[in-house]
Amino acid sequence: MKFTIFLPLASLAALILSGCVGSAPKIYPIDQSGEILNARFLNSQQDVFNDLGGIALSNFMQGFLDKKDGGDCSGFVSLVNKNINNIYFAETNLLKFYGEKGLKSQAIFNFYKTRNLISQTSPKLGDLVFFSNTTSQTKSKNKQIVTHLGIIDRIEDDGTIRFMHNTRGKNKNGFINLFQKNSHKIDGKVVNSYIVACKGKNADCLTSNRFAGFGKVKF
Numbered sequence: 001m002k003f004t005i006f007l008p009l010a011s012l013a014a015l016i017l018s019g020c021v022g023s024a025p026k027i028y029p030i031d032q033s034g035e036i037l038n039a040r041f042l043n044s045q046q047d048v049f050n051d052l053g054g055i056a057l058s059n060f061m062q063g064f065l066d067k068k069d070g071g072d073c074s075g076f077v078s079l080v081n082k083n084i085n086n087i088y089f090a091e092t093n094l095l096k097f098y099g100e101k102g103l104k105s106q107a108i109f110n111f112y113k114t115r116n117l118i119s120q121t122s123p124k125l126g127d128l129v130f131f132s133n134t135t136s137q138t139k140s141k142n143k144q145i146v147t148h149l150g151i152i153d154r155i156e157d158d159g160t161i162r163f164m165h166n167t168r169g170k171n172k173n174g175f176i177n178l179f180q181k182n183s184h185k186i187d188g189k190v191v192n193s194y195i196v197a198c199k200g201k202n203a204d205c206l207t208s209n210r211f212a213g214f215g216k217v218k219f
Contacts (some may be wrong), residue, residue: 004112010205038044057126061164064171067218074104074150076166077128080151088128088217101145105130109212118213126214127152129163129176131195132208139196148195150174160191167195176207 039151061080067210070076070081081088089111097110109130123129131148132138150165160177167174177191181201186191196205203209 001125061151061153061171064164065173067171069171070166071169073150073166074108076147076164076171077108077151078104099145103145103147104148105149108149109184112215115212117216117218119216120213123152123155123161123214124216125152125155126217128217129161129214130212130215132209132212134195136197138219139198148210150217152214158191160189165187174207176211178208178211181208182206 018197057167060083064070064076064079070079077088078091081217089108094107094111097107098104099106099110102181106202108128109118112128118130129150129152130146131142132144136149138147148165148167150163151162152161154162156162158177159179160175163174163176164171165174166172167204174195175190180186180191184190184194184201184203184206192206192208194201195207195210198205213219
């Protein structure tokens with residue numbers, strides 16, 4: 001069965017939050033008969049990312065590729081979150097988790113950490129992926145400050161993970177492979193993206209070396 005995305009027309013409103021925010025219309029997968037299927041409730045006993053919901057969400061996110069929707073990394077995640085019935089978090093639940101720098105990325109990470117949902121291994125489709133010290137103000141800090149995040153939408157056999165994130169104001173595909181931590185490319189294939197601008201393309205600037213954890217999502 002082939003599925004596409006139905007997006008009702010709605011305006012995008014920017015949320016005023018600091019850190020690496022936005023709102024968006026609802027997302028629904030539609031089959032060829034035109035029936036709207038809410039992926040969130042497709043089957044409460046199964047991971048929707050192993051069913052049509054995962055295909056729908058991945059296609060939905062890729063529809064934002066090279067666009068500015070969301071405005072920054074946490075804004076893009078918030079945009080997607082609102083389209084899947086706030087499966088990642090409720091905005092009000094984040095309020096007490098902001099750190100001293102007021103970063104939303106850190107607030108989301110803290111929210112997941114208090115619920116024992118941060119893992120260093122075993123990512124799956126739809127999980128969040130967090131990165132630390134990726135800004136010009138934090139990249140040389142010893143203290144880990146979570147400054148960036150994205151959503152996993154593909155995991156390859158060699159362990160390379162593709163995730164969608166908003167970087168430098170546009171939504172891009174990023175890659176991370178924790179089995180090849182110091183490699184940017186292998187046989188011409190990107191396995192780790194550069195997530196920090198630095199001289200000489202140092203391996204320290206790769207996603208794998210700024211990785212802070214996976215945010216495990218329960219569907």
